[in-house]
Amino acid sequence: MIGRLRGTLLEKQPPWLVVDVAGVGYELEASMTTLVALPVTGEVISLHTHLIVRDDAHLLYGFAREQERALFRALIKVNGVGPRLALAILSGMDEAAFQRCVLDDDVKSLMRLPGVGKKTAERLIIEMRDRFPHWEPVDDALAGLAATSTPARHDPLVDAEAALVSLGYKPVEAARMLAGLEGEGSTAAMIKAALSRRMAG
Numbered sequence: 001m002i003g004r005l006r007g008t009l010l011e012k013q014p015p016w017l018v019v020d021v022a023g024v025g026y027e028l029e030a031s032m033t034t035l036v037a038l039p040v041t042g043e044v045i046s047l048h049t050h051l052i053v054r055d056d057a058h059l060l061y062g063f064a065r066e067q068e069r070a071l072f073r074a075l076i077k078v079n080g081v082g083p084r085l086a087l088a089i090l091s092g093m094d095e096a097a098f099q100r101c102v103l104d105d106d107v108k109s110l111m112r113l114p115g116v117g118k119k120t121a122e123r124l125i126i127e128m129r130d131r132f133p134h135w136e137p138v139d140d141a142l143a144g145l146a147a148t149s150t151p152a153r154h155d156p157l158v159d160a161e162a163a164l165v166s167l168g169y170k171p172v173e174a175a176r177m178l179a180g181l182e183g184e185g186s187t188a189a190m191i192k193a194a195l196s197r198r199m200a201g
Contacts, residue, residue, distance in 0.1 A: 002060060006046040012038060014163035014187055028062035031090035032195060036188045037064040052083060067095045074131045078124060085115045088167045092195050102128045112198055114168030157182055160190040
């Protein structure tokens with residue numbers, strides 16, 4: 001099991017990133033929350049990781065915070081929730097917001113996440129209620145790191161739309177979520193703003 005990686009951030013194209021560790025490039029998938037928190041490419045980063053081994057692939061997921069990884073691990077134990085949906089949930093809200101939804105029986109807010117219908121939202125509330133690890137408060141300072149995101153080598157808007165589609169949103173819906181956000185700058189910042197707008201209803 002690979003539990004943590006420390007190395008140089010080589011590439012960052014949501015939802016994927018590549019980290020060079022002693023000459024080996026590890027490709028990881030991460031939530032938009034983690035991607036926004038990362039510095040520019042070329043900087044040294046440290047990520048908590050979770051490895052999923054399948055017959056056809058070894059899939060590595062990276063997390064900026066231990067709390068985020070803990071929630072990911074709890075989510076993929078819920079019936080019907082796989083890694084892709086778990087990342088979509090983590091991209092749409094942080095750990096504290098998700099915990100509030102569960103404890104408040106807030107089905108409506110959970111249904112705003114891609115791939116989460118009423119039955120899945122109700123299942124999440126029932127199965128996750130007693131699974132929350134003991135977390136420290138989410139560090140809001142991570143959000144400030146978004147300003148250091150590396151300029152995209154491609155069209156940030158096109159990359160943001162592709163990333164939202166990869167999370168489970170339909171292309172038309174992704175385009176609507178990004179409307180008017182061109183001035184947000186980086187791809188990751190646009191995605192985060194779009195997800196925040198979506199969760200606000």
